[in-house]
């Protein structure tokens with residue numbers, strides 16, 4: 001993985017990066033600098049489109065990935081996420097009321113179909129999927145009651161159709 005260096009914070013009015021551990025441990029995180037109400041749009045999802053998917057990119061359509069190139073790249077995965085990466089509106093949206101200092105996490109398989117760098121999940125949520133490698137590998141129960149981006153829903157439907 002490349003070193004995670006952000007030139008200057010783009011969204012200091014809403015988030016800050018909390019650096020933890022060495023740069024090879026990937027334990028840093030993104031936290032809210034103020035409170036947000038459930039359903040509130042926290043910040044727009046912006047980035048440059050890149051044909052290549054990486055650990056730092058977000059999938060926004062079946063064949064489109066963007067590099068965030070901002071502190072949003074420090075957002076960790078959780079199986080009980082505090083935000084959704086809503087690709088319909090291209091906004092990060094709070095899934096529950098958040099207060100200053102709360103970690104912003106999203107459910108990576110909600111946008112990623114097949115991740116370039118899978119990992120074992122540390123979130124410890126009751127419904128933890130354990131291995132995070134993209135929606136293609138998550139059993140249906142792990143996706144139940146989750147926000148899923150339209151392209152993930154489309155890919156799941158296409159796969160189901162193939163197996164019929």
Ligand SMILES: C[S@@+](CC[C@H](N)C(=O)[O-])C[C@H]1O[C@@H](n2cnc3c(N)ncnc32)[C@H](O)[C@@H]1O
Nearest residue numbers: 026027028073074075076077119120121122123
């Ligand atoms: C986009 S980065 C997120 C920020 C990262 N924590 C850092 O310090 O740079 C994604 C990487 O963070 C780590 N990560 C994120 N969420 C995780 C989780 N729930 N369990 C284990 N590792 C996680 C993995 O190494 C993953 O490839």
